[in-house]
Amino acid sequence: MDWKALLILSIINVIYVMIGGAIFHALESSNEDNTKATISSEYATFLANQTCVTADELRTFVQKVLAAYDDGVFSTDTESSASLWDYGNSVFFAMTAVTTIGYGNQTPVTSGGRAFACVFAVIGIPLTLVMLAAYGTKIQKLLSPLEKKIWIKNHVKVDKVVKTITLILAGFIAFFIIPAAIFSSIEGWTFGEGIYYSIITLTTVGFGDFVIGTSDSDYRIPYRLLTAIWLVLGLSWVALLISDVQNKYTGAFDKSKEKEEEDKKE
Amino acid sequence: MDWKALLILSIINVIYVMIGGAIFHALESSNEDNTKATISSEYATFLANQTCVTADELRTFVQKVLAAYDDGVFSTDTESSASLWDYGNSVFFAMTAVTTIGYGNQTPVTSGGRAFACVFAVIGIPLTLVMLAAYGTKIQKLLSPLEKKIWIKNHVKVDKVVKTITLILAGFIAFFIIPAAIFSSIEGWTFGEGIYYSIITLTTVGFGDFVIGTSDSDYRIPYRLLTAIWLVLGLSWVALLISDVQNKYTGAFDKSKEKEEEDKKE
Ligand SMILES: [K+]
Ligand SMILES: [K+]
Numbered sequence: 001m002d003w004k005a006l007l008i009l010s011i012i013n014v015i016y017v018m019i020g021g022a023i024f025h026a027l028e029s030s031n032e033d034n035t036k037a038t039i040s041s042e043y044a045t046f047l048a049n050q051t052c053v054t055a056d057e058l059r060t061f062v063q064k065v066l067a068a069y070d071d072g073v074f075s076t077d078t079e080s081s082a083s084l085w086d087y088g089n090s091v092f093f094a095m096t097a098v099t100t101i102g103y104g105n106q107t108p109v110t111s112g113g114r115a116f117a118c119v120f121a122v123i124g125i126p127l128t129l130v131m132l133a134a135y136g137t138k139i140q141k142l143l144s145p146l147e148k149k150i151w152i153k154n155h156v157k158v159d160k161v162v163k164t165i166t167l168i169l170a171g172f173i174a175f176f177i178i179p180a181a182i183f184s185s186i187e188g189w190t191f192g193e194g195i196y197y198s199i200i201t202l203t204t205v206g207f208g209d210f211v212i213g214t215s216d217s218d219y220r221i222p223y224r225l226l227t228a229i230w231l232v233l234g235l236s237w238v239a240l241l242i243s244d245v246q247n248k249y250t251g252a253f254d255k256s257k258e259k260e261e262e263d264k265k266e
Numbered sequence: 267m268d269w270k271a272l273l274i275l276s277i278i279n280v281i282y283v284m285i286g287g288a289i290f291h292a293l294e295s296s297n298e299d300n301t302k303a304t305i306s307s308e309y310a311t312f313l314a315n316q317t318c319v320t321a322d323e324l325r326t327f328v329q330k331v332l333a334a335y336d337d338g339v340f341s342t343d344t345e346s347s348a349s350l351w352d353y354g355n356s357v358f359f360a361m362t363a364v365t366t367i368g369y370g371n372q373t374p375v376t377s378g379g380r381a382f383a384c385v386f387a388v389i390g391i392p393l394t395l396v397m398l399a400a401y402g403t404k405i406q407k408l409l410s411p412l413e414k415k416i417w418i419k420n421h422v423k424v425d426k427v428v429k430t431i432t433l434i435l436a437g438f439i440a441f442f443i444i445p446a447a448i449f450s451s452i453e454g455w456t457f458g459e460g461i462y463y464s465i466i467t468l469t470t471v472g473f474g475d476f477v478i479g480t481s482d483s484d485y486r487i488p489y490r491l492l493t494a495i496w497l498v499l500g501l502s503w504v505a506l507l508i509s510d511v512q513n514k515y516t517g518a519f520d521k522s523k524e525k526e527e528e529d530k531k532e
Contacts (some may be wrong), residue, residue, distance in 0.1 A: 006397075006400045006401070009397050010498075012393070013364075013394060016390055016393060017360045021354075021360045022357075024359055024360060024379060025351055027376055028375065031375060032338070042330050046323075047278050050318050053318070057315075061308065062328075064308050065308070066340060076321075082297050085295035087288065090286075091283055100473035102472050103473075105370075105372050108293065109301075112459070114459075120286050126512040130459075136273045153507035196381075196383075203387050204268045205363055205391075206370070207368045209375075242392050246399075248392075
């Protein structure tokens with residue numbers, strides 16, 4: 001790509017992100033103001049009702065609770081957060097690091113843990129990518145018989161579109177719709193939250209606002225094992241799809257470049 | 267890659283993650299227990315000292331504070347978190363979505379915001395990848411004169427190693443050491459935390475335990491603009507490096523496969 005094309009692409013990216021920012025701002029800011037107002041009034045009410053507590057004492061206490069919460073720990077007099085760094089959770093954490101999902105609902109807080117996380121991710125990420133790419137190729141091969149079954153006579157272009165849509169739809173059902181249904185029923189999420197979780201996870205964005213298997217349960221280990229399989233296959237499939245779209249985009253840019261060059265020659 | 271090689275690769279990945287999990291468990295779990303014990307005793311102390319507050323009342327209040335904190339909002343009687351969804355922060359959020367960093371210190375909480383985040387990420391991620399790949403190629407080209415200057419006479423192998431190390435070192439200084447020094451001085455982090463932040467960010471893991479520019483400041487906009495440039499160039503460079511390592515790994519697997527086939531022929 002020449003510098004001119006890269007400049008245009010960069011401008012498109014900047015505009016895309018700026019418009020996105022405007023839409024997020026429009027969708028989220030009033031809700032944020034409400035939450036802020038609600039929590040401020042909760043604060044005031046608590047202080048007004050509990051006259052033995054000074055504002056300073058409450059503030060100090062809340063700050064301590066929040067600092068622990070930042071490290072993934074919360075506790076009240078009756079309940080305490082599930083163990084973050086038991087072996088099962090630690091393995092799940094390691095998996096989110098090498099897949100670059102990085103939910104961040106649980107992060108290393110010791111210097112040693114942080115240093116190790118860096119080394120572990122740097123070595124593990126390419127290793128995982130090699131595996132995901134290999135599974136992606138396998139999935140593609142396994143799907144090719146399905147692709148051959150679809151054939152719209154005398155309509156090569158329509159046939160190609162139908163094939164592409166069918167494959168994407170099949171993958172979407174297998175890696176998003178069905179897992180979202182399962183996750184939402186197990187985690188007590190709405191189906192929409194399950195879809196949101198699946199998309200944010202398999203694109204490796206991994207905000208960490210929804211994470212499966214955080215509550216203590218007898219089924220946590222088999223559940224997380226199944227999730228691990230979903231992750232590997234789903235990430236492979238999405239990586240394949242993203243790289244296809246990436247190639248389409250790159251192709252579009254190269255075409256416009258070629259056209260430009262042709263125009264210059266004329 | 268044939269199924270056998272993929273099986274071996276999968277086993278290596280599983281072992282890698284399982285050993286990683288064991289190390290994270292060893293490094294983090296005792297610290298977690300301490301934090302839990304501390305916060306439990308803070309709870310007990312507060313309840314013991316403030317006799318007008320019942321355990322129920324405090325629990326209800328803390329749960330409300332934490333629910334708001336989950337949405338990125340915290341508030342005490344004197345201070346309140348900086349505006350999450352002002353335009354600047356919303357653009358920064360949009361950027362973390364399309365780069366798949368997804369810090370998650372700030373996430374959409376409305377249904378509309380979540381639905382839009384999915385669409386926005388799915389379209390934006392391949393677009394961003396195209397741009398990052400293009401910048402990666404440019405960086406590689408710009409570095410090639412530097413590469414030519416290094417030349418160890420009569421030592422082709424040593425020369426190659428020295429070249430590779432020099433390039434990686436130069437990139438590491440430009441994208442990690444210098445930014446980490448700047449970030450740590452501005453954000454009040456230790457230098458180690460700055461390095462940790464830079465590595466977790468540019469590998470797109472994005473735990474979100476450290477995020478730059480979250481405090482209100484007059485310099486937030488130019489600071490974040492410079493950070494955006496660092497992100498684009500740094501992500502390009504790291505993506506290049508990761509894909510190089512990925513190719514090396516894949517090559518190693520193909521070689522072992524080739525060797526096996528040769529062995530069979532003999
Ligand atoms: K991520
Ligand atoms: K993340």
